[in-house]
Amino acid sequence: MDPGLDSSERVVDVERLVTGGAALAHEPTGRVVMIPGALPGERVRVRLVDERPRMSTAAVERVLEPSPVRVAPPCVELANGCGGCDLQHAAPPAQPGLKADIVRDALGRAVRGGRFDEIAVTAGEALPPWRYRTTVRCAVDGDRLAFHERRSDALLAVGDCPVAHELVAEVIRDGRFPGAEEVTVRAGARTGERLAVVSPSVGGGDEAGPAVVPEGVRVVGVDELRAGRRAWFHEEVAGHRFRISAQSFFQSGPEGAEALVAAVRRALGPIDPATRLVDLYGGVGLFAAVLGTDRPVLVERSASSVADARVNLEGTGATVVRSSVERWRPSRADVVVADPARAGLGRDGVSAVAATGAARVALVSCDVASLVRDVGLLADAGYRATGIEVVDMFPNTHHVEAVTALERS
Numbered sequence: 001m002d003p004g005l006d007s008s009e010r011v012v013d014v015e016r017l018v019t020g021g022a023a024l025a026h027e028p029t030g031r032v033v034m035i036p037g038a039l040p041g042e043r044v045r046v047r048l049v050d051e052r053p054r055m056s057t058a059a060v061e062r063v064l065e066p067s068p069v070r071v072a073p074p075c076v077e078l079a080n081g082c083g084g085c086d087l088q089h090a091a092p093p094a095q096p097g098l099k100a101d102i103v104r105d106a107l108g109r110a111v112r113g114g115r116f117d118e119i120a121v122t123a124g125e126a127l128p129p130w131r132y133r134t135t136v137r138c139a140v141d142g143d144r145l146a147f148h149e150r151r152s153d154a155l156l157a158v159g160d161c162p163v164a165h166e167l168v169a170e171v172i173r174d175g176r177f178p179g180a181e182e183v184t185v186r187a188g189a190r191t192g193e194r195l196a197v198v199s200p201s202v203g204g205g206d207e208a209g210p211a212v213v214p215e216g217v218r219v220v221g222v223d224e225l226r227a228g229r230r231a232w233f234h235e236e237v238a239g240h241r242f243r244i245s246a247q248s249f250f251q252s253g254p255e256g257a258e259a260l261v262a263a264v265r266r267a268l269g270p271i272d273p274a275t276r277l278v279d280l281y282g283g284v285g286l287f288a289a290v291l292g293t294d295r296p297v298l299v300e301r302s303a304s305s306v307a308d309a310r311v312n313l314e315g316t317g318a319t320v321v322r323s324s325v326e327r328w329r330p331s332r333a334d335v336v337v338a339d340p341a342r343a344g345l346g347r348d349g350v351s352a353v354a355a356t357g358a359a360r361v362a363l364v365s366c367d368v369a370s371l372v373r374d375v376g377l378l379a380d381a382g383y384r385a386t387g388i389e390v391v392d393m394f395p396n397t398h399h400v401e402a403v404t405a406l407e408r409s
């Protein structure tokens with residue numbers, strides 16, 4: 001043990017970031033130590049907070065040799081203990097590269113071994129790092145919107161959230177929701193429309209009273225939505241206007257959605273109106289609307305997204321299928337975009353992709369582990385990955401979004 005260190009302190013050299021955003025280093029004994037808040041190339045003094053035989057977790061006490069991309073996290077709520085935005089200590093322009101390294105590392109370590117080492121992983125350009133999120137789910141502390149504290153169930157009512165779009169941040173700051181347990185604030189950055197979706201109910205528990213919100217914010221209860229009330233807002237992306245219902249998925253914000261569409265275009269290569277496109281996990285119709293093919297087929301499980309997609313794709317000749325991808329009867333396609341939730345495609349999703357006979361596929365992944373697994377399953381199904389582009393949809397957080405280009409081999 002180094003002199004000057006107590007029994008739970010160590011000085012370590014950080015090797016890399018891993019999935020989840022923590023830094024990995026080795027203790028002098030060889031044991032792996034995971035260190036949230038450290039960066040590759042740094043020498044840090046840490047305190048062990050959880051010791052297991054094969055791996056420990058530690059907190060940074062002091063950065064002895066900082067990374068050239070280290071910055072002071074600007075968010076005051078992070079300093080107050082907020083558990084969000086855990087990559088603020090890295091300069092925003094460096095974040096896409098750090099995330100690309102996480103993907104490279106995960107591919108290199110895949111059980112299927114070196115087969116994936118040759119896939120080129122590139123980092124897309126950095127997107128605006130602040131005021132980008134147009135959907136933010138909050139807990140409620142008293143009547144104020146709150147986030148969970150770091151590694152804790154405790155709630156922290158926040159004065160501001162600097163990654164939230166200003167239209168959303170105003171509701172987080174000034175909204176009051178007596179009796180609510182959870183509130184999802186949503187906005188169309190380019191239309192100014194706003195929704196606050198309150199769970200369990202606007203008129204909920206005993207202490208419930210009317211919500212107080214900035215002018216123009218529509219407040220709707222989850223119980224009302226379940227009873228059939230409809231509520232939506234609109235957003236504009238790449239010149240298209242989208243209706244997005246209270247419970248329909250949408251990307252992190254319009255700039256992120258445009259960057260993702262551009263990456264999907266690069267992954268698919270040339271397409272024209274006659275190209276047969278299948279948009280799996282199609283949501284409200286983002287890719288089917290923007291990619292510009294005639295008569296796209298969209299497959300989506302959520303009723304509210306399907307209803308939106310039918311409106312958003314009016315006039316394109318689209319077929320909108322309400323089904324899980326696993327139960328869908330595949331139709332033939334030239335190209336497929338597949339944008340599943342965190343769980344990824346899995347075997348059944350990959351079978352559906354392969355059954356279309358598509359020559360080219362763009363796989364949009366929001367989870368590194370499922371990305372690596374799906375690239376392996378797709379390889380078994382005859383699809384070779386030709387490149388992966390990281391699109392930094394969630395700057396300042398560890399979340400990795402990536403588009404994999406695949407072609408039938």
Ligand SMILES: C[S@@+](CC[C@H](N)C(=O)[O-])C[C@H]1O[C@@H](n2cnc3c(N)ncnc32)[C@H](O)[C@@H]1O
Pocket residue numbers: 249250251280281282283284285286287299300301302305323324325326339340341
């Ligand atoms: C990451 S979102 C992508 C949505 C859309 N592609 C977009 O860009 O806005 C995933 C979508 O898949 C839908 N979904 C999740 N599991 C599904 C499944 N097994 N089959 C079909 N759709 C599913 C969700 O409702 C959600 O709309």
